[in-house]
């Protein structure tokens with residue numbers, strides 16, 4: 001039977017541009033949006049349609065976490081991989097629920113321990129567990145001597161060298177069922193054998209990974225901090241570029257050339273968390289500074305300005321799931337985008353909704369509130385355009401709707417109420 005609901009009296013942010021409709025309305029039919037826009041534009045006679053007056057609450061598209069690590073366990077980032085597949089699966093189930101409960105109705109994975117993402121994606125799609133729509137990644141793929149080859153990420157790493165070995169690795173990941181192949185193009189300040197400015201792959205190797213992935217309908221996501229790394233990613237046809245901290249003019253111009261097909265995730269929560277909480281990891285501030293992290297934050301702010309000038313699409317998300325940036329705090333990115341990158345709150349919301357949705361679903365079903373798109377909707381008690389920080393307060397979500405199913409108060413005591421679904425019985 002058809003299930004239809006109309007939410008009226010909405011302060012409506014459709015996520016197509018920065019505009020807000022004061023007397024907005026949204027009409028859901030089953031898992032899709034039938035209408036979204038000005039309430040006055042529409043007369044509805046059908047009395048069977050359920051109507052809910054929101055009394056001015058803020059209505060926006062569900063957000064997309066575009067650098068998700070659902071199998072990370074909020075541990076010390078140097079001990080992430082110390083989970084058996086069974087433990088990692090339980091971690092993933094818990095975090096999928098937390099992510100959805102934080103207002104993220106979709107997620108684009110940037111790597112998972114073992115094959116956890118693939119099983120999570122299937123279980124979420126089958127409504128066996130609550131979670132965001134997930135584009136699943138497998139283990140991090142890298143060459144010998146890369147950051148991936150650190151020996152501390154058991155279950156998270158896959159090492160292959162040369163174009164043909166890498167093609168084989170992509171084929172193996174394809175067989176395992178991933179959507180995304182995650183590679184490390186350059187390194188990391190904390191990694192003494194492969195720094196943030198050091199390229200791991202030969203060009204031929206990245207080209208081989210991307211070609212093999214694309215031939216099988218997979219997308220490629222990369223870790224790339226340096227300008228040289230971003231240039232290698234663009235030259236090779238990588239789809240998603242995380243970090244891009246140290247852009248130069250040439251790298252920014254190259255991104256501009258491919259701005260209709262490439263997305264960049266400039267989140268810096270890892271750097272900020274490391275700088276602020278280094279002592280909890282047994283590191284000193286001096287060491288963190290020596291390894292270039294303060295410089296990396298400064299460079300990132302400049303790089304984001306270069307991308308804003310060139311209208312390059314940016315996604316929120318970045319390595320949440322570690323002790324210095326735990327699950328559930330994903331919307332901190334919005335605050336960083338506003339306070340440190342100088343975006344308007346509306347622009348930050350567009351990164352989290354329209355642009356993240358386009359990144360996660362190339363078929364265009366996500367990210368905006370428009371007729372025909374999935375009914376992935378947040379109803380917020382408060383206006384994030386006045387205070388972007390409220391997006392970090394899960395108690396502000398009056399409703400989190402994914403595919404027309406209403407989830408509520410996921411974070412309070414695990415007692416979430418779901419209408420039109422028996423998912424509670426299966427999961428709690």
Ligand SMILES: [Zn+2]
Pocket residue numbers: 067069110111318319
């Ligand atoms: Zn990551």
